[in-house]
Amino acid sequence: MPVPTKNEQVVIYPTEDEVALQVATHVAYFSDKIISEKGSFSVVLSGGTLINSLRNYGLVEMVNILVDERVVPLDDPESNYLLALNGFLSKVPIPKENIYPINYSPSAETVAQDYEAQLRKLVADKVLPLSATGFPQFDLMLLGVGPDGHVASLFPNRPQRYNKKDWVTFIEDSPKPPPKRITFTFPVINSATCIAMVVTDEEEADAVYITLEHKPHLPPLPCSEVKAQLNLSWFLNWDAASKLPSSTNKK
Numbered sequence: 001m002p003v004p005t006k007n008e009q010v011v012i013y014p015t016e017d018e019v020a021l022q023v024a025t026h027v028a029y030f031s032d033k034i035i036s037e038k039g040s041f042s043v044v045l046s047g048g049t050l051i052n053s054l055r056n057y058g059l060v061e062m063v064n065i066l067v068d069e070r071v072v073p074l075d076d077p078e079s080n081y082l083l084a085l086n087g088f089l090s091k092v093p094i095p096k097e098n099i100y101p102i103n104y105s106p107s108a109e110t111v112a113q114d115y116e117a118q119l120r121k122l123v124a125d126k127v128l129p130l131s132a133t134g135f136p137q138f139d140l141m142l143l144g145v146g147p148d149g150h151v152a153s154l155f156p157n158r159p160q161r162y163n164k165k166d167w168v169t170f171i172e173d174s175p176k177p178p179p180k181r182i183t184f185t186f187p188v189i190n191s192a193t194c195i196a197m198v199v200t201d202e203e204e205a206d207a208v209y210i211t212l213e214h215k216p217h218l219p220p221l222p223c224s225e226v227k228a229q230l231n232l233s234w235f236l237n238w239d240a241a242s243k244l245p246s247s248t249n250k251k
């Protein structure tokens, strides 16, 4: 099992907008701190509603990478890159060269190999450091969680969640459409300095409960395997936290 994160927290706010504001505040704090320490800040984003919730509080001055991507052309409505571009990347002064979309190909394996080659070049060019485990270390990852407990495109009953070798892998039978995707593996995800799990949908309340209440009698979900090097924060609204004990600290 991954080494437990040194510092974990769960914060719960009434609405999705309040969660998005808290996430933006969290990102702003870490980006200011890390940019002052090393002059740059790398952020990895999930797709799905997470990107929508960030549109109101644009992230600026960052290296922008997607933790997973649908293997579709970049102008396809299903593209996470297009979602991020329209959502906020086109609205904030992030240099185009700091944004890393996939090079589309119909072959998910080819796209995954090419995306891993892009990451390896960022490491070779010293844009990204390597963690002690030999995987690229991002400053911050913003991850969503699916109703089945998937993170990125690492799903409960698919082998990609056990891939501990590659930096980027691919799936062609995703239970969540579209079927063809590429995704970071857990060794890359768990090398991140800070990770924010942003969950604001009641459909995900069971996955949140099973994960945060550490139910040993239930098979561990992919989202329970997420560990960060320094800080792992869960940002929930009341809907997503609705299955947690009433004693849980709700703002």
Ligand SMILES: O=C(O)[C@H](O)[C@@H](O)[C@H](O)[C@H](O)COP(=O)(O)O
Residues within 6 Å of the ligand: 046, 047, 048, 049, 050, 068, 069, 070, 080, 143, 144, 145, 146, 150, 151, 152, 153, 176, 201
């Ligand atoms: O490409 C994707 O679909 C996402 O990366 C995926 O991992 C998403 O984060 C979760 O499925 C949660 O999606 P929602 O936030 O839309 O519920």
